[in-house]
Amino acid sequence: GDSVTQMEGPVTLSEEAFLTINCTYTATGYPSLFWYVQYPGEGLQLLLKATKADDKGSNKGFEATYRKETTSFHLEKGSVQVSDSAVYFCALSAKNRDDKIIFGKGTRLHILP
Amino acid sequence: EAQVTQNPRYLITVTGKKLTVTCSQNMNHEYMSWYRQDPGLGLRQIYYSMNVEVTDKGDVPEGYKVSRKEKRNFPLILESPSPNQTSLYFCASSLVGGFGQPQHFGDGTRLSIL
Numbered sequence: 001g002d003s004v005t006q007m008e009g010p011v012t013l014s015e016e017a018f019l020t021i022n023c024t025y026t027a028t029g030y031p032s033l034f035w036y037v038q039y040p041g042e043g044l045q046l047l048l049k050a051t052k053a054d055d056k057g058s059n060k061g062f063e064a065t066y067r068k069e070t071t072s073f074h075l076e077k078g079s080v081q082v083s084d085s086a087v088y089f090c091a092l093s094a095k096n097r098d099d100k101i102i103f104g105k106g107t108r109l110h111i112l113p
Numbered sequence: 114e115a116q117v118t119q120n121p122r123y124l125i126t127v128t129g130k131k132l133t134v135t136c137s138q139n140m141n142h143e144y145m146s147w148y149r150q151d152p153g154l155g156l157r158q159i160y161y162s163m164n165v166e167v168t169d170k171g172d173v174p175e176g177y178k179v180s181r182k183e184k185r186n187f188p189l190i191l192e193s194p195s196p197n198q199t200s201l202y203f204c205a206s207s208l209v210g211g212f213g214q215p216q217h218f219g220d221g222t223r224l225s226i227l
Contacts, residue, residue, distance in 0.1 A: 032213030043218035
């Protein structure tokens with residue numbers, strides 16, 4: 001079945017460091033891919049998405065490119081801030097009706113001032 | 114403001130005492146879903162609903178019930194809660210089910226079953 005694998009955390013970085021959180025997926029067909037972010041005490045929020053191969057999703061300085069050849073959707077940010085500390089979830093949704101969203105287990109990110 | 118509202122946000126209760134967690138969305142979404150979030154396990158889907166009067170089991174439905182009598186509401190019912198249902202619960206909705214639609218999440222309900 002479909003699945004999402006993302007790097008285990010926690011990831012700890014200093015402010016202004018470069019961030020990469022790896023995400024790979026297994027799916028039949030061509031799913032849509034998402035990154036969600038969960039700030040402390042809150043629900044998940046959509047951070048960015050990509051719906052087809054080579055699409056780049058971007059938001060709030062974060063980027064991720066849909067790589068069909070490597071089945072990956074790695075999240076990157078050039079210069080992280082303390083306010084980026086959160087849990088990040090990679091997810092996929094196949095484009096058929098009734099197909100549910102499959103989430104990775106989440107990666108906790110700590111940014112040190 | 115478009116939102117998914119869950120109540121209560123926190124609840125401590127005892128084994129066997131029936132409880133209901135309410136979920137309401139104001140976006141006219143067809144699809145609604147319940148998840149539980151546990152350390153090391155990520156998000157697991159409990160039940161989902163493609164539309165009014167249509168509900169289906171997710172990955173971990175045991176011990177839970179749901180109903181979808183109105184489009185906006187999707188309550189989660191624990192008829193006889195047990196300690197293994199202590200968890201953080203999220204309700205979510207999307208315009209339609211599938212088709213690559215992103216989901217909108219509530220702020221969560223933290224349940225502790227003693």
